[in-house]
Amino acid sequence: MTSPELATPGARTITLDARTSTPGAEWWRTAVIYQIYPRSFSDSSGDGVGDLPGVTSRLADLEALGVDALWLSPFQRSPQKDAGYDVSDYCDVDPLFGTLADFDELLAQAHARGIRIIVDLVPNHSSDQHAWFQEALAARPGSRERARYLFRDGLGLDGDVPPNNWESVFGGPAWTRVVEADGTLGQWYLHLFDSSQPDFDWSNDEVREEFRRILRFWLDRGVDGFRVDVAHGLVKAEGLPDHTPDPEGGSMGGDAADVPYWGQDGVHEVYRDWNLLLAEYDGDRALCAEAWLPTPERTAQWVRPDEMHQAFNFAYLETEWDAAALRAVITASLRAFHAVGAPSTWVLSNHDVVRHASRLALTAENPQGHGIGPLSPGKPIPDVGLRRARAATTVMLALPGSAYVYQGEELGLPEVIELADDARQDPTWFRTGGERYGRDGCRVPLPWTSDAAAYGFSPTGESWLPQPAEWAVLARDAQAADEASTLSLYRSLLSSRRARHLGSGSLEWLEGLGEGVLAFRNGSITVVANASNAPVALPDGIVIASSGPLGPRTLPTDTAVWLADD
Structure with a gap:
């Protein structure tokens, strides 16, 4: 694929050619990639949940914004216990979001506009409704079916104690005991997330071969790459030793401790294999790691020349609005990533963290994944948060490398704090008994039209999470003609970034x-x-x-x- 060629500042003449590749100048080295959380982006069917045809209908807006690629959060078949990150069929589209034909149409329309498509892949765990896990539940301990997951016998005289003390990212124990076919209590299975998300055993060759098949399925359809969920979590330490996490640390890792289920060396073998698989395809297909690690130096290990192509720079995302701290993390990032021949990536918001229009004005500790709500301490001052968010974005989009933009940040959307308890849907909220608010506040559906039902998100006015009344003035149509709006700022920055080749600077x-x-x-x-x-x-x-x-x-x-x- 060729990189965008600029005809005039702010305009693009792009031809996507999957046969073309220029080593050292691949598109992903400098791209601005826009994350779409499909259920909250645009609803075409009227059921209150965004879908793939909704994304297709908004491609002109994304082209006008000036992004190079779209990363689609999971849209594959799923019972939606964790908003699609619990996959029951990796090679089909969930009816909630449309059909495979809808995906193919989105891909074709995006490519026609010079926009690439990155698919979210969830290899650490499946849904408990996945055919493999259902087979495992019906099979005996020690069977081939159970060997695809991490089933273990319990401790204690009756096996009623979990195999170790690991905690779920979402709160509570990371083990659930099953009832065997004869009605007796039996083995336990590991789930680093919800109990409906059993972890695969990546020491199993059958698991590895299945994911090769899944990668080929989407590559054969023409996708440009994969964002790999929990990329640092696939391999667990031998013997599954006990571990007590830092209570002040983030839920996805990122602390300095040696965590037996994050960042194990064996995971690199998986990505070397995937790198070779992608290299069989024409063009510059890309792998991006979601790897929460404590330093840029550790994160750079995921993007060595024969592994992944990008890794999210969470050290940068988690840095406060402080000049010295920002300089330190930018310097460390450029040094670490460039040392292995990879681009630095820059990101300020995503579907798992408090939106940076609020986060940068918090005055109390807020570990990743905890969220903020009505009773949270240190709630942000909205105008301070927006001012800092706009400034932080202005810095980020001038940095060399690749940048990620989370849907709605171009509108200056803040975290939705005042969500009613009965509206919340994040598993974190339920598994912690309301102790942690979770991630619903950054996932509220987008406002498109200020005076329309659901602000134009859905033709019926339905919305799977309630939208706040104050979002009317932040709707895209209200900002489009306002030169001082956050939307206009993003368009200007992205246009100048491209025209002046800042990504390759x-x-x-x-x-x-x-x-x-x-x-x-x-x-x-x-x-x-x-x-x-x-x-x-x-x-x-x-x-x-x-x-x-x-x-x-x-x-x-x-x-x-x-x-x-x-």
Whole structure:
């Protein structure tokens, strides 16, 4: 596939050619990839849940935004116990989202607009409704069917104690005991997430071969790559030793401890195998790892030349709005990823974290996955959060490498905090007895039209999560013609990023602009961000983008700017 060629700034003339590849200049090295959470993006059927035809109907908006690829969160067959991350059939579309024909149409229409498609793949676990797990439940201990998953005998005289002390990411124990065919209590199975999501045993060759088949199924249809869910969790430490996680750490890993179910060395063998499989296909098919690891250096191990192509930079996502901290993580990221020949990735929001328009203004600790709700301490001040979010995005989109944008952040959407208890659907909420609010607040369906039912998300006004009244002014149509809107800011930044080739550029830090100021140069652009509590002097240059109003040659607090020499 060829990278986009620019006819004029802000416009694209793109031809996607799956036979073309230029080593060292692959599209994924510099791409801006837009994450679509299908159930919350656009509903064409009127049932209150977004679907694939809804995505297809909005491709013109995404093309106008200026993104290079779409990452689709799971749309495969699923009982939807965890919003599609519990897959029962990896090679079909869940009727909730449409059909395989709908997917093929979306892929064709996206490619016609020069937009690539990345499919979410969930290899750590399946749904308990998957045919394999149903076969395992019906089979005997020690059988081939059970060997595909992590079944173990319990401890204690009657086997009534779980095989170890592991906790589920969603709260509670990571083991569930089954009732055997004869009605007696039997073995336990591991589920790092909900009890409806049993973990595969990746030491089993049959599991490995099945996922090769699944990869080929989607590659043969023409997809451009895969985002791999829980990419650091497939392999568990030998013997499944006990582990007590840091109570202040994130639920998906990311702490410095050696966790026996995160980041095990054996997982790299899986991705070397997948890398070879993708290389059999023409063009630059890409693998991106969701790997929550404590440092950029650890994360870079997932993107060595014969493994994955990208890995989410969660160390960057979790960095506070602080100039020194941002400089440190950007420097470490560029050094670590470039050392293995991979691009740095940059991300501020996704479907698992508090939206950065709220997160950057929190004043209390909020570990990943816990969420925020009506009784949370340190709730954000909305205008401060939005101001910092716009500034943070202005910094991110000027960095060399590849950037990810989560649906709705281009509208400045905040986390929805005031969700009623009976509206919540995240397994985290239920498994912790309401102790953790979970991720529903970042998954509320998008507002498209300010004066329409469900803000244009659904033709019937249905919405699987309630949308707040204050979102009317944030709807896409309300922002489209407003040059000061967050949507206009994103369009401007993405257009200039492409025109000035910032994704393939290099970074040079600038000094002397004051404490609390982040400043660097990338190609023809100087970027200055003021994270201090007072205005600072603005350097010379032509302003081509600004996250907020500027003073007379001053840069206000929580504001970032792009300056050009000409």
